[in-house]
Amino acid sequence: MSNEIQRINASARLSGCVVHGGLVYVSGQVPTTLDADAKQQTVEVLQKIDDLLEQANSDKSRILTAQIWIKHIERDFAVFNECWEAWLPEGAAPARAALQADLARPQVLVEVMLTAAVK
Numbered sequence: 713m714s715n716e717i718q719r720i721n722a723s724a725r726l727s728g729c730v731v732h733g734g735l736v737y738v739s740g741q742v743p744t745t746l747d748a749d750a751k752q753q754t755v756e757v758l759q760k761i762d763d764l765l766e767q768a769n770s771d772k773s774r775i776l777t778a779q780i781w782i783k784h785i786e787r788d789f790a791v792f793n794e795c796w797e798a799w800l801p802e803g804a805a806p807a808r809a810a811l812q813a814d815l816a817r818p819q820v821l822v823e824v825m826l827t828a829a830v831k
Contacts, residue, residue, distance in 0.1 A: 714733075716732070717731070718731040718732070718768070720764060720767050720768055721767075726739050727739060728741075728760075729764045729765075729767070731768045731769075731830060734829060734830050735776075735827055735828070736765060736770045736827065736828045736829070736830060737827055738761060738764050738765070738768075738826045738827070738828065740779075740781070740824065741757045741760045741761055741764070741823065741824050742757065742816070742817075742820045742822070742823050743757055743820065743821075743822070746817065746819035746820065749821075750782075750784075750787070750791050750792060750821045751791045751795060753820070753821045753822050754791065754792050754795040754796070754822050757822055758795065758796070758799045758824070761824060761826065765828055768828075768830065769830050769831050770828045770829065770830050770831055771831070772800060772801060772804065772828075773801045774804075774828045774829040774830075774831065775800075775804065775806040776806055776826075776827045776828055776829060777806050777808065777826060777827045778806050778807075778808040778809075778824060778825070778826040779808075779809055779824070779825045779826065780792070780808065780809065780810035780823070780824050781810075781815060781822070781823045781824075782810060782811070782812055782821065782822050783813070783814065783815055783820065783821045783822070784821065785811070785812035786812075788822070789810065792810070792822060806826065
């Protein structure tokens with residue numbers, strides 16, 4: 713196993729994801745369209761995750777854990793789960809936690825961080 717660390721979409725503050733030891737650590741992904749509803753924001757976040765996993769030689773079928781933050785969980789949890797379940801391949805459900813939280817920007821309704829295995 714390589715000791716190499718690969719940082720994808722890195723900035724001074726964070727990387728979109730980091731690859732090391734056969735694992736992909738995807739940082740918290742938030743939507744770009746901040747005036748969108750929870751459904752559109754969720755779809756955007758999941759697409760960003762797809763893109764990062766592809767760059768890291770992984771995919772959503774290899775997700776091991778997911779941490780999900782939802783601003784209004786009582787209102788938006790069902791719509792998040794609907795999008796999540798449509799996106800995730802059958803039989804590939806990761807270990808997962810979801811909770812309500814105030815996020816970094818008031819317009820952000822959902823954030824997802826996860827770990828996946830490299831192919």
